[in-house]
Amino acid sequence: MKFFASLILFVLFLSARADEGMWLLTMLGKKHADMKAAGLKLSAEDIYSLNQASLKDAIIQFGNGCTGEIISSQGLVLTNHHCGYGQIQSHSSVEHNYLQDGFWAMDIKEELPNPGLTAKFLIRIEDVTGSVLNGINNSMTEKERADKIKENASKIEKEYTKDGLVAQVRSYFGGNDYYLLVYEIYRDVRLVGAPPSSVGKFGGDTDNWMWPRHTGDFSIFRIYMSPDGKPADYSTENIPYKPKHHLPVSIKGLEENDFTMIMGYPGRTNRYMSSFDVQEAIDILNPTVVKIRDKKLAILRERMNSSTEIRIKYAAKYAQTSNYWKYYIGQTRGLKRLNVVGKKQKQEQEFLAWANADPSRKALYGQVISDLEKYQKELTAFKQMRTYVNEAAFRGGDLIGFSARFSRLAKLLEEGNNEKVKEMCTQLIAQTLDFYKDFDLETEKLLYKNLLEMFYLNVNKDFYPTIMEEIAKKYKGNFQKYSADVFANTIFVSSSSVLSFLEAPTLKKLEADPIYKAMNSFRGVASKYESMYMEQQNQLERAYRLYMAGLREMQPEKLFYPDANSTMRLTYGKVLPYSPGDAIIYDAFTTLDGVIAKEDPENPEFQVPERLKELWKNKDYGPYASNGVMRTCFLHNTDITGGNSGSPVLNGKGELVGLAFDGNWEAMSGDIAFEYGSDLWLLPARSELPRRIVLYASEDEAQSTERSETLSSGATEAEPSPDGATLAFGLRGEIWTVAVEKPKGVAARSAQIARRITTWPGDDSDFLWSSDGKKLYYRSDRDYRYRLYEVDVATLATRSIWDRQEDVGNIRLSPDGKHLAFWIRGQEPGLYMLETASGAIKRVLTAPDARRNWQFGGDFTWSPDGRWHAFTVNELNGAWNVWIVAAEGGEPINVTRLNAWHGMPAWSPDGKYLYFASNRDGDGLYALPLQKEPAKPGEDDLKFEKPSAPLKIEIDFEGIHRRIRKVTGQRPQADLTVTPEGLIVFLSEGDIWTVSYDGKEVKRITSGGGISQLRMLKDGKRLFFLRNGETWSLKLEGNNPQERITFTADFLRDGRAERRAAFTQFWGAYNRSFYDPNMHGRDWEAIRMRYEPMLESVETRLEFTTLLQMIERQIIQKTHRLPLNLAAFARRQMLQP
Template identity: 40%
Template sequence: MKQLLRKALVLGVAALSLGVQARADKGMWLLNELTKENIAQMKELGFRLPIDSLYSLDKPSVANSVVIFGRGCTGVTVSDKGLVFTNHHCGFDAIQSVSAVDHDYLRDGFVSQQFSEELPIEGLTISYLSSIKDVTKEILAQLKKPKDELDRLAQIRKICDALEIAEGRRLKSDHKRIEVRPYYANNKYYLLTYDVFTDIRLVFAPPGSVGKFGGDTDNWMWPRQTGDFSVFRVYAGKDNAPADYSKDNVPYKPKYHATVSTEGYQKGDYAMTIGFPGSTSRYIPSFAIQNRMADQNAPRIEVRGAKQELWWAAMQADQATRIKYASKYARSSNYWKNSIGMNKALVKLDVLGAKRAEEQAFNQWVAQGGKATKAYQGLLSEMEQAYKGQAALMRDYTYLTEAYSGMEAAALAYGLKDIRYKDMAENGSKIKAGIEDVYKNYVPSLDERVLPAMLDILRQRVSSERVAALFSQIDRDYKGDTKAYAKALFAKSIVPYKDKVLAAIEREDFSHVLAEDPAYKLALSLREIILPLGKELNRYNEAISRGNRLYFAGRQQMNPTKPMPSDANSTMRLSYGSIKPYSPADATEYDYFTTPRGILEKNADAANPDYVVASSFLDLLKKKDWGRWADKSGELHV
């Protein structure tokens, strides 16, 4: 264990760039679209490399080392043998998938000493961007005069699908991913091609008290001392091409691998990130932000908070439950904490005030522009009316969809609906394996406790006429007692119990059995509310989508010399800036790095489980034997 903890300290320093406080120039820039202004700013801040060393179509560059890890995280290749660093929270699902009570890598960590000890992770992929092509003209040339904005989007989607299929046929590879993505609020389009590697193996994971130190308390916060990293390796066939798992595969030799710096950083140093950020909304108007805060974030915070409280209590009471729900909890709480922080920051920074000033300037420009700005007349007013019309619907929709995701038995039941008895003879083994996989991280007794909490929130928060049918049976048969309803559902349903489901799918009348199951009926009741509500929301999407596209185009026309980075959309971006302290409040300044002292100080808060640290790790910290990893003052940066 001590050896593992020492490795955690060393690798934590090596992954220092993940925890440094950098103040970035605003924007997440496409590397193939960097302007002279961008490059001049970067050089002024201290960038010294040739620009084509970051991104190039003609030679290996830093961009070739950056990967999409799994379903959307970022990683970086750091060796010529396919070693990839990513965040601990990004590798969390993978670590959980190979953990069990008798080898709890989530809690204790994992380290391989040689290639043969690395653990294959089923279903995990790592993708390298191999090409990017502007297809805007090609798409717009095929676009017929649309009836409205939704028709325009539908036509474009059809054209994009055809482009993706054609490119797939040309490349003829099962290990390519091809997608056309919109940029600049649907004003520009790129066709992206990725090499997708499917043989990925776990190399190193720090103990949970390192990788998740600070937990939900420190998530999205600073200062923090979490060792938020994990290490994987990409394997390829002997031809160095992507290949399905085989013991004969060899470590991948990448086009380029990044060098890990151990020199550290100083205040004012140039800093940058290259990665695949999920989404941003830089250009939405003030009324869209109001909608996000009140009608999406607030319901999400309430529903997930209630669900997570019950999950957490069960996870603390039982080790097996903790392992099963660790990944679910982490995914849920990440966006929950993000929503909390977003709402606080939007108020604190008066983002609504800044947006309203932008809108006022835009309207003045439109009013003075004559024919040149005719397309934008009344645009913001139309968007405001659409967002106002959506508000109550969006609030109900968010409560319903968030609650539905917390009712696991209902979701499981609906997922079984496509299983047919006639398919069992040919695909029975595959179907059963899928069921085993779905149920391996599910605890019926916990779900039974969560269900009434979700229903109670829906009764309190969603408009009564919308959920009247949902609660009619509960009110009639159980006098409104949601706990009694949940108890009866779990007593009568086969869905929460894997063995019962595996037996039921062998029956010819399985479809009828499922149709009469109370968990399936609950799923249908919820979906009969949610799906029509989604269609109601779509009535406003035409004005919103058209408005966003034209508002962005209008602002570009209004400020033709001002670079405007496209919103993030899970494609490769560059952000740059410099290392600086952070001042979140009056008379408060946070340094750009943290030290082990912060770990010891937080660990003294015995009441907070997020700050629990293994005693052997504490002993190492207290010795302060940092070796060559110490800075000039003798301190270790974490």
């Protein structure tokens, strides 16, 4: 018995023109001449024939979503490791960890059965468009049309479903064409062999969709049949399948420009979708999927890292989630890079011009484009809700989906059919035992709580299911409490609890179960709005069908191919190198040398076994080397998508030379727009015995290249412009701006694109707008110290306005916009004031030792009239007190005078009070009257009076600390401010709170937590904030409506520039917090100047870490204080591979 164990992978070239298209086998006659010219040696009959064995008889649909191929006369099937991953995982346990260690059946008796796994062979395909559309006329409604088509198709399927064959009628070209496909389905498919995950998943999430690759993504199964040669369920009496045809394997390898061909079952493409659908995918649907899966993957990673048992249980689920998480990121990026929206718009304009040029065409097609736009936009909110239902509820944790299996039982219980109930319970018992084999309660609790909370926070309330309304009303949006109640009362916490219920099931108990109830709620809301939006969906499908018909009529000379729909297709191309970007070229082949170079024993994704290293060292490659080099992977430019995983890569003779397993990340937009580019393939060579091969990739790859990235979240700061029209935000240490109010229609798309204001990859932060909104002031560490800069937002002209050697922090603009105040740390520490027009600098306050305080000094704020500063200082006894000093300088006064914490001073707009947070008399918000008050305050106490004239705040400091009073026990935790109308606003417990001027009304106006960086417009009517890296606004009126301020930030990350920034931050961190010339006796500045030129020759993380260590050794030899963790510092600061 032969096994495929030595693996070769390869990549394709973008500049070479591949043949776009996933062709139906019935189209071979029109493509055959072109394929022959490209290098095909076979006839069309050799590929697809009804009368003789052909290539199509060796290709199967493996399970429900992959492709496989027959490679022996005994029914051996080759497919991807990730296609068989679920089966491998189902046979794994802590004692027999086949995922980690691999599995090989040494004889036929050791092969493992896989209930539910099928192998589907295509028998024939036939155009039945005329029969399916018989009786269809233009007077029909869309529902009537669909019902008639369904009726006709069912008759055809019934006619051909016989003698063990299964018939399906499938729609093509948007419902303009229909084909009959007849299949034979085998139900006994057994696991024969699989490499360890270190081979089959080598590179893990890091390398997924990326080149270069060295992944051995293969597994081997065998199809069995009954002794009489028919498909059968698993039985020990079954025998190996005898195929009509199996693929011969070539071990000669491939070279550049060699012809390649793929046959398989691509899942789904949308090549003909409108520009409106593409924009929706970019802006809404793709980011939604990525966001939800981000959260799910983070939870799974943490739980899987805590236990080998959990890692095994959730390995397949993690892989499935991760695969398309990364896919959607790459697709969005590709759609933007290729300007697919613009190209689609051009095609639509050409279509309209063609349609309007003829009265009859105009009557039929004239409204198609406007209908596509109209109905797509009307469906957007519904589709986003449906995405959250699918991704956060049914595909989030496992319990909601599992509870849905009990719906049939509920119906039978309601009908009172006891016999059917018993049968259903028997089925559910088997499913329960299987389900809880890979179940961890704590993991499911985290998934349930966090993902449903994402639904709650992100879906329009108009689309809330009843369960969300209950959570809002009963639990006030507290998902921790809701989740605790759910898991305290559900039967789905364990298999024993479910089995106990199934012993004597009742409808009342099932319908009262909180998880089953949640499932019904989500299913109900999806069904409800599916019905409500049915007319829009029907009209959108009609417009799409007409658009497809019109495109084919407009270009009669063009051979169109239909979108993929999980039916067999053929595509062809060549082996070629490829370029992912400017000045970057990847070879068509990777080698075992690259495997060794990637080794990282500390990273489970990149570990190389000693045996493989020994083979590499001795060059013991047998007949599989090419000129002494063992190739591992290759590239070529065929047109495939998901579902093609496991497809055979064939040479011109129809011999197996590779196994399709991945696509390059740059081409993930291919499901929507084909790019003449590259896909990744697996090429196995034949070996007499299976070898365990483990491949690795190191962190020590060169880091000097640029990488293009697109981000729509991850903001770290946010500041609205004075007019509220523009939001400045921090992203990856740089400053960006984006329009707050997006125009309607097409213009909204460009308005969402963020503008990059600064380009230093270190730390540009603590920014604020000038009073006229034309400039931004910020601090930056670009010159080894945090200095103060000014940038003109229109021209991006930048200048430094603080050139001294001290570090700047906590920048604040005066109310009149003429002065900046900020803390300085260094040789002359303190609070400084700078006149923005002249640059004149004045030291307002001398700090005793700002180096002792990492935050330069504490919170401080200008008074509304610009005459005072309120600030906090950390005193030697550890207390933080509030002080007041005149803005022009003078003697500072401690106005709180207590050994406690005080922070976030905020002046009332009427100049009567200074509010602050403190724990002086228990946590809470406190008020300090600035003037003496009556001994017994009356009803007018703490009553807000809006100033009618310019303020001039006078402060009576005598006994001022004795006037302090507690306003409320809700303690502000960040961003305390007071609106011009006297409403106090702050962050606490991750949400926004408001407190009336007198403290009598305290409200939490947001829920769900995760809020930071709260900022208020000058008029006090609108707030801006960050929530989990996203930018939001909130109106202080009515129900406080919130709106996400969306942005798209596209930029190149320069690895070399990031390394220079990391070097700068390393030197600055030591200079601020560790270096002391009196203790170390070295000139730290001279040391920097000596080593800085060496940066130009640094290429890898290891080299960079070594350089930092060389610098560090210059001063740590004379101290016992611990230095930085340099390896971690280098990894954290530099561009990730």
